[in-house]
Amino acid sequence: MPSSLQVAPFILAEAAISFLGFGMQPPTAAWGSLLETGEQYFWSAPWLITFPGLALLRTALAANLTGDLLRDLFDPRLRGVQGAAEA
DSSP states (O other): OTTGGGHHHHHHHHHHHHHTTOSOOTTSOOHHHHHHHHHTTTTTOTHHHHHHHHHHHHHHHHHHHHHHHHHHHHOHHHHHHHHHHHO
16 A cells, blocks of 8 residues: 555645646646646735645645555554554
8 A cells, every 4th residue: 555655745746846837738737837827816816826725735635544544454564553552
């Protein structure tokens, strides 16, 4: 399950690359390009950055928590530790 824990850093890396302008080009939507486009309207329309940023945060957190859950369920090394803690 280590690969499932690497999904969130890849999502954030793609967002950072496209925020800097080196990722997918418009009209293809990307997290970073949405944030970069909304940056110029930060003071007049802050929701253009807030909602894509929160969606990015929520997606990365969900991927990370899913990876943790899968690791906890399927890692045989953790089964003995949990059983000892319950006893």
